[in-house]
Amino acid sequence: MPAPTSEINLATSRSLGLVAITHGEKYQQANRALEEAGFARLPNGAFTAPMTDPQVARRTASALVNRAHEHGATITTSTRPYLGDIGTEIAALLPGPWNAGLQIYAHPLWQEDLFPMLWEAGEIYRALEDHRLPFASVLKNGSGTELLLVERPGHRSGYLLGALTDREQEDPHDDPTTPHSIVLPSDPRLAARAVTHTFLPAYHRSLHHQDLNTVLHALERIREEHETLQTIKDSGRYSDGVPLRNSRLIAGMERDFADHAWLSYSDVLEHAPVLLTRCRPAATPWPEDAAVLTRLREALAHSQDAWHEWNDLGDNLYSVPRTLPDHEWSQVRGQLGLAVLPAIETWLAHTKVFERQARAAEPGGPATLSAPSPRLLTTSPTPPSASRSAPVHR
Structure with missing residues (x-):
């Protein structure tokens, strides 16, 4: 050893x-x-x-x-200048307000903390796996975008840039939406140009696809349970063919469906509004989709009270040392799900139209026009997990 x-x-x-x-x-x-x-x-x-x-x-x-x-x-x-200076110089040349700060991973185990935060499966991921990277510069724009800048190992010059995320994510090697890191030149001006014109557009496209996939997966989960419930109600039998003997069982099934549906629909409420703001049906082969998009926006607007109630409840629970029992959480979710059931059914009915318009609205794609209109909903996040902070320097 x-x-x-x-x-x-x-x-x-x-x-x-x-x-x-x-x-x-x-x-x-x-x-x-x-x-x-x-x-x-x-x-x-x-x-x-x-x-x-x-x-x-x-x-x-x-x-x-x-x-x-x-x-x-x-x-x-080192054959390179101090990375803290390089990060600051690149950040100053990016569009909008950016800042950069050096993070140090003095103990070899500390750099492993980057793996769950790194939204990347390319060269910078391999560099973390195969090399000792004792420090990095993190570039932030104040709007949730965080980029990791490291010296390119095995080379006397150049840098690697990748994206950080606090979102839950699949294995980045299997997720097609994962943005890939890029190699940056040593000159900060050339590096900033590559970040602005190559990396950030790809990063925003990846965010768009991830949000879209989140919404579509949520709707698919709801659709499966909704179809099962409708089949049981129409036939008067369980899925195994056994007859229903009590109408109250249907009411219980509807409450259970509403409970599960709310959890998935909250993903729609969180991610769909910004996707809808990018949709420009007049610039696509389906201008007639405009009416459907209006109905989807209205469905989100009608869900706004329930969405705020859900987030307010989460904020209150996280501000005091107590939590609701599981059965009470289920009851709350069921009530919210029943309240927005018409909105959910609207989204289920028009998922395909939404998907084709959202795919056509990919940032940087042919249907992207001027700046989007303000968001329909001001969504607040569900109760947050522990916030990410810079490593402690001991």
Whole structure:
């Protein structure tokens, strides 16, 4: 078994001077070497030393070599500039308000935290699997888009960029909507151009397809149970042919259906509004679909009270240390499902029209026109899971 490592990566920054990032199973020893050599620690966990005075810089470098040797730390000098600067420079050149921040994964196990957040199955995913990536720059636009920028391993220059997500996702290797990472050049202007004109359009198309698939899968789940319930009601028999002996059983089945249907329909309420805003039937071969899209928007509008009630209930429960028992949750969902049943049936009746219009409205596709109109619904998320935060630098 190889001995635990303690490593120091050195890079230069125009504004910070010499930047040092520690990593390895014994990264704390490297931290002590830097502190004793006179480096100052930044909030993100990196260490810096100025290079404005050549004599001071030489003394600091000499001290670092000695302290690193005493603490068993290995020093590596990077051929690239400090990644924190590169991320900031690229972010400043992207359209709209973007910012970038360096994250450090000092212990080798910490970079594994990126896997469930990485919406990617290309080169950057393989880089995480096969290489040690002790730091990365995360670019954010304030509207939920987060991009991961890392140095391209095995190359003396260039970077890899992929997408991060806090959504639940399938295995990215099996999900056709997964956006693929791209290789960026070293020049920040060329890199920003590639992000703007290549990566972000593909990323937004992937989001569109994922949202559309979420809605379609939700409707398919509802449709299957709805058809089963209708068959039982029409025939007066269970699916195995046994006759129904009590009309109250039908009412119970309807409540159970409404309970399950609400859970799926909440996906429609969350993701369908923005998809509908992109639909431009006049720019497609089916301009007559406009009337159907109007009915679908109206169905969402009629569901708005139930949607707000559901989210308000979730917010209230998460603000106090208690939860509803399962049977009470089922009762609430059933009541909401029955309240929006006409809207659900409208969506079931017009799923195919919605699908073809939403597919034609793919961002960057032939049916994309001017900026979409405001969203019909202002959807609030269902009770959130624990929020993602930057790794703690110990």
